[in-house]
Amino acid sequence: MEGTGGELDYTPLLNWPPLAGGLPDCTSWLLGAMLFLAGYLLLQHLWNFHRAVSRNVPPGPRPWPILGNFLFLLLPGLVGKGSSLESRRRTFLFPHIVLNDLAQIYGNVFSLFIGSRLLVILSNFETVKEALVTHADVFSDRPNLAMVIHVTQQKGIVFAPYGSVWRQQRKFSHSALRHFGLGQLSLEAKVIEEFKYVKEEMLKHGRGSVNPFPIISNAVSNIICSISFGKRFDYEDKEFKTTLKLMSRGLELGMNSCAILINLCSWLYYLPVGPFKELGHAITEIRSFLKRIIAEHKDTLTAGNPRDFIDMYLLHVEDEKAMNKSSFNDEYLLYIISDLFVAGTDTTTNTILWSLLYMSLYPDVQEKVQAEIDAVIGRDRPPSLTDKALMPFTEATIMEVQRMTTVVPLSVPHMASETTVFQGYTIPKGSVIIPNLWSVHRDPKIWENPDDFYPDRFLDGTGHILKKEAFIPFGIGRRVCMGEQLAKMELFLMFANLLQSFTFALSDETSKPSLKGRFGLTLAPFPFNVNISSR
Structure with missing residues (x-):
């Protein structure tokens, strides 16, 4: 032919x-x-x-026509020796771990195919840094995959293509968030106020068993809601609770085999059955929730008096109307608010949940954190960000939880905006770039005994925080997480407040949960219950 x-x-x-x-x-x-x-x-x-x-693409498992490497999820023997039912199960549940295993076979830069679309997996720190920092001009774009288009329309901050529109939107968003407390002590009051509700909810259970997920999720979401929407929601608000559940489930569906199938056959997204219907329903309901909030803001908007992020954006839209080609509009606001609400809730929620699980599993570390809290803060006043510099072990513990769990294990996918040569391989334009941050944080060449939970690895000989370049839980390069400062503030204040007030232990009826987690766009812990003791 x-x-x-x-x-x-x-x-x-x-x-x-x-x-x-x-x-x-x-x-x-x-x-x-x-x-x-x-x-x-x-x-x-x-x-x-x-x-x-x-082409001279990076090595990898041999792809099949049409399906590419998708079949290695379904049939044994297509990844390498030892492939079995259990290995296929691991591929579905723990792709970040399987990709790390493949890197041991094919190297730190290797390839997979989804259909005819090339995926390039980066598996150690130097490779990730070279791609996302040194070659940022080429690898800062986002992929135009069917799944991404269906969910985000390639708008917002997280999944929008790299370019002038993204830079304008990110610059404005970062400035607006700073106006409402991002990176400033003024946000501290919101976290402390929200913790009062957390403490109240936890005290309801006395010394009984409790699932901390809904309490922590509500609290973290309310902090971002107070900045974005100018309001918090009651923990029993039915619509709010439903939206948070849909968000968690949607993120889980959005990064499993369901997403891969949609990228192979985009029409599957509209299939009214199974996980495709569930994913579509979750996205529709979350958008409807956010659209109603934006509509309420438009009805009560006052020029010169922005109450929150939405108000500030809507006022900026009015200012920009004189420009013929302004990228600021109501539709773009919806997707930015979606990014803030979803990403600002899910990642921090899961990190705090992982922290509580690790404290329950390592009571000696929990006691050491509490001793530092008692020595620096005491038990009569709430923690402040000004205490952080005096609490290196507490900070090191949070960092070690982030390293061990890496809540966004495969980062957010990047894309090559032009054909380029990288480490001797040809990376065609449009290739999807996957930085495996989980591999970076478990690299034995950087981290001694990387599978061990050991907060002291982040302390130097004098007990001060030891900065490690390869510690990148928020990503690296031009697409680094915009909410990094907010997340660090929330993590320290919420973690310190929780351990100042309570001691956590796994419930007697709960066996030790797997620490591999539930993979979605974020890595969430499996459900667990804890017994809570007031201090």
Whole structure:
């Protein structure tokens, strides 16, 4: 089928009987046209696939036509030796770990294919840094995958393409968040106020068993809501509780095999059955919740008096209306608010939950943190950010939890904006770049006994915080998490408040949960219950 100059020759297809010898009727003509189109698209796909795999791309498991490497999730023997039912189960549940295992076979830069789309996996710190910092001009874009388009329309801050619009939106958003307390002591009061509700909820259970997830999720979300929406929600608010559950489930569905299938066949997103229906429902309901909040703000907006992020953005939209091509509009606001609400809730919630789980599993570390809290703060006043510099072991414990769990283990996917050569390999334009941050944080060449929970690894010989360049829980480069400062503030204040007030232990009826976590866009702990004792 290949003609001169690498072009495809479709002559054999044109001589196929339904298209040769005339068109006897409309039905035959339509059938022939459809078959011709299907054949043309198939051949085009195979040709594109052949060109992709024949280039000097990074090594990896051999892909199959059309499906690429997706079959290694379904059939044994396609990844390497020892592939089994258990290994396939691990691929579904723990892809970050499986990708780390593949790096031991193929190297720190290797490739997979989803259909004909090339994925390049980066598996150690130097490689991730070189790609996202040294080659930031090429690797700062976001992929135009079907799943990303369905969920975000490539708008907002997290998944928007790299370029002038993204820079304008990020610059404004960061400035607006700072106006309402990001990185400043004024935000401290919001966290302390919210902790009063956390403490009240936990005290309701006395010394009994409690699932901390809904309490922590409500609290963390309310902090970002106070900045974004200018309000907090009661923990029993039915709509708020439902939205948080939908968000958690949507993030889990959005990064499993369901997402891979949608990227292979985008029409599956609209399938009214199974996980596809569930994912679509979650996205629709969350958007409806946020649209109602934006509509309420528009009805009560007062010029010159912004109450929160939404007000400030809406006022900026009015100021920009005189410009013909302004990127600021109500639709873009919806997606930015979605980013703030979803990312600002889920990542910090899971980090705090992991912290409580690790404190329950390592009571000696918990006691040492509490001793530092008692020595620096005491028990009569709430923790302040000004205490942080005097509490290195508490900070080191939080950092070690972040290293061990890496709540965004595969980062947010990047994309090559142009064809380039990276570490001797050709990376075609449009390739998806996956930095495996979990691998970076478990690299034995950087972290001694990386699978051990050991906060002292972040302390130097004098007991001060030891900064490590390879510690990158918020990513690295131009697309580093915009909410990093907010997350660090929340983590320290909430963690210190919790351990100042309570001691946590796993419930007697709860066996030790797996520390591998539940993989979605974020890595969440499996459900666990704790017994809470007031101090």
